[in-house]
Amino acid sequence: MLDSLIIGAGPAGLAAAVASARQGLRVRVVDEFYQPGGRLLGQLHQEPDGTWWNGLAEAARLQQEAVEAGAEIRCGVSVFHVTRQDTSWIVSTSEGVMEASMLLIATGASETPVPIPGWTLPGVMSIGAAQVMTNVQRVRVGTRGVIIGINILSVAIARELLLAEVKVDRMILPAHSVISGDASHPVAVMQSMLRIAHLAPSPLIRMGSKWMKSTWMQRLGTALYPSRGFSMWGIPIQLRTAALAIIGVNQVEGVRIAHITPDGQPVSGTEQIIPADFVCIAGELSPLAELAAVAGCPFAYVPSLGGHIPIHNERMQTPLDGLYVAGNITGIESAKVALAQGTAAGMSMAFSHGSLRDPHVLSDSIKQIEIVRNNATLQFHPGIRAGRMQVGLMAAERSL
Amino acid sequence: MESHRVIVCRCEEVSLADLIETASSYSCTARELKLRTRAGMGCCGGRTCRNMLDQVIEAVTGQKPDHAVSLGYQPPVRPMSFQLLGGRK
Ligand SMILES: Cc1cc2nc3c(=O)[nH]c(=O)nc-3n(C[C@H](O)[C@H](O)[C@H](O)COP(=O)(O)OP(=O)(O)OC[C@H]3O[C@@H](n4cnc5c(N)ncnc54)[C@H](O)[C@@H]3O)c2cc1C
Numbered sequence: 001m002l003d004s005l006i007i008g009a010g011p012a013g014l015a016a017a018v019a020s021a022r023q024g025l026r027v028r029v030v031d032e033f034y035q036p037g038g039r040l041l042g043q044l045h046q047e048p049d050g051t052w053w054n055g056l057a058e059a060a061r062l063q064q065e066a067v068e069a070g071a072e073i074r075c076g077v078s079v080f081h082v083t084r085q086d087t088s089w090i091v092s093t094s095e096g097v098m099e100a101s102m103l104l105i106a107t108g109a110s111e112t113p114v115p116i117p118g119w120t121l122p123g124v125m126s127i128g129a130a131q132v133m134t135n136v137q138r139v140r141v142g143t144r145g146v147i148i149g150i151n152i153l154s155v156a157i158a159r160e161l162l163l164a165e166v167k168v169d170r171m172i173l174p175a176h177s178v179i180s181g182d183a184s185h186p187v188a189v190m191q192s193m194l195r196i197a198h199l200a201p202s203p204l205i206r207m208g209s210k211w212m213k214s215t216w217m218q219r220l221g222t223a224l225y226p227s228r229g230f231s232m233w234g235i236p237i238q239l240r241t242a243a244l245a246i247i248g249v250n251q252v253e254g255v256r257i258a259h260i261t262p263d264g265q266p267v268s269g270t271e272q273i274i275p276a277d278f279v280c281i282a283g284e285l286s287p288l289a290e291l292a293a294v295a296g297c298p299f300a301y302v303p304s305l306g307g308h309i310p311i312h313n314e315r316m317q318t319p320l321d322g323l324y325v326a327g328n329i330t331g332i333e334s335a336k337v338a339l340a341q342g343t344a345a346g347m348s349m350a351f352s353h354g355s356l357r358d359p360h361v362l363s364d365s366i367k368q369i370e371i372v373r374n375n376a377t378l379q380f381h382p383g384i385r386a387g388r389m390q391v392g393l394m395a396a397e398r399s400l
Numbered sequence: 401m402e403s404h405r406v407i408v409c410r411c412e413e414v415s416l417a418d419l420i421e422t423a424s425s426y427s428c429t430a431r432e433l434k435l436r437t438r439a440g441m442g443c444c445g446g447r448t449c450r451n452m453l454d455q456v457i458e459a460v461t462g463q464k465p466d467h468a469v470s471l472g473y474q475p476p477v478r479p480m481s482f483q484l485l486g487g488r489k
Contacts, residue, residue, distance in 0.1 A: 032478075078478045078480075079477075079478075080475060080476035080477050080478040080480050081475035081476055081477065092475070092476070094478070094480065094484065110447070112451045112452070115406045115407075115408055115416060115452065116406065117405055117406050119406065119407075120407050120410060177406075177416070178416070178420055178455075178456065178459045178460070179416070179452055179455040179456055179459055181455070286451055289469075290445075290473045290477040291477060293469055293472070293473040294473050294474070294475045294477060298467075298468075299467055299468065299469055300467050301465050301466060301467045307451070307465075308465070308467075308469050394467075
């Protein structure tokens with residue numbers, strides 16, 4: 001029997017495989033994609049110091065280290081159910097049933113795009129789908145596109161499209177609807193963009209972000225924001241324009257847009273239709289916790305982490321015997337944090353298994369997560385620390 | 401309003417307008433919304449619309465999600481053939 005079965009070959013799952021296999025555990029990683037790496041495969045961005053984060057290379061390195069350490073990686077395997085029986089986990093997959101004494105769920109996150117009239121037309125996709133098509137499958141998503149939704153992820157992916165010579169006409173907000181939330185509110189979007197302004201290519205934007213510390217300045221900044229937007233890498237980012245509908249008969253043909261007030265209300269008489277043959281909708285990310293739920297794991301609802309999080313302690317253990325979690329399933333953060341969490345989960349499984357020779361490596365790997373978090377250039381949410389604290393307290397209440 | 405013609409649950413073809421109307425007339429929970437409209441009960445298991453059901457309920461009734469997951473997950477969490485589920489593979 002396997003000592004540990006890891007579901008998900010993203011940075012968290014692969015790092016856990018490396019760490020636990022190096023401590024002598026019999027480890028298998030399964031993933032439903034045909035290639036290991038998870039979301040890493042599509043990632044390509046420049047750090048403020050000018051160096052590039054190349055997810056594809058990172059995934060290849062992790063895969064090689066995992067295999068060298070003795071872990072087995074099986075792709076194209078979907079897990080559809082997990083149950084605990086006596087002292088082991090029974091994992092039902094598209095390739096048959098597997099059994100292991102410990103189970104790590106590292107299934108990452110899913111996207112929650114904002115629905116817009118016309119969003120079911122062919123040619124409309126989530127921003128993550130555009131990333132995978134462009135950087136993993138190397139398929140051109142279209143010749144002229146509009147990105148609806150301005151956030152850290154969509155700005156990063158817009159640049160990746162640009163590097164692949166796919167034309168992004170502009171980035172705009174979704175029009176206000178009952179469930180569009182802050183995504184359709186220019187002031188709120190401006191506030192969240194200011195937190196990532198240090199990544200901006202233009203010194204002007206970086207400088208401007210330092211001045212706009214207070215809320216009234218941010219409101220003023222939004223009000224003064226030019227309607228044709230600012231350009232980042234030549235892509236107009238239009239905070240004061242919203243997509244009212246995506247139009248087309250059999251596929252995307254264009255987007256009906258209008259100017260909006262700083263509060264997100266459309267300005268009458270400003271409607272116009274712009275041509276496009278693809279549209280990307282960028283929403284939020286939420287932890288993909290379906291398998292933890294069918295396993296019977298209790299949850300914490302923490303909006304700053306992206307939604308419902310399986311309760312876990314700093315050793316990445318859940319209240320269920322032998323069930324561990326790591327990566328974006330525990331909260332939306334960058335790939336580097338997911339990787340550090342995976343290492344800690346791997347050490348933690350080795351510790352429970354009794355094969356960790358030096359217990360300090362476990363506590364060091366836990367400290368390392370915090371160090372990586374502090375240095376991360378991509379901060380998905382300002383409330384991450386408070387959110388993690390809340391999950392930790394709920395774990396402590398269950399004397400985890 | 402125009403945005404009401406939006407389809408939210410693609411499997412069962414439930415629109416945002418249907419959801420808002422049901423949520424307002426019954427002032428119900430996300431689970432009841434699902435059972436009344438079938439949104440989230442299609443073959444994908446609610447993978448794309450589950451969060452939106454919670455958002456509609458929060459926007460219309462003011463109920464915030466609590467720690468327990470409001471819409472339960474049922475295995476199989478991926479579409480699987482009867483052949484596989486019957487152990488013939
Ligand atoms: C669209 C998108 C773009 C992102 N871009 C960036 C970025 O540019 N930079 C950055 O730092 N962060 C980015 N992130 C955040 C990203 O989630 C993390 O960087 C990181 O990849 C998370 O690692 P993970 O190991 O937790 O999950 P993932 O990398 O998402 O890996 C999870 C794996 O689990 C597999 N899986 C899920 N369910 C099952 C199942 N039932 N059976 C079998 N396999 C399963 C998936 O196929 C996937 O390969 C992005 C996230 C998304 C969703």
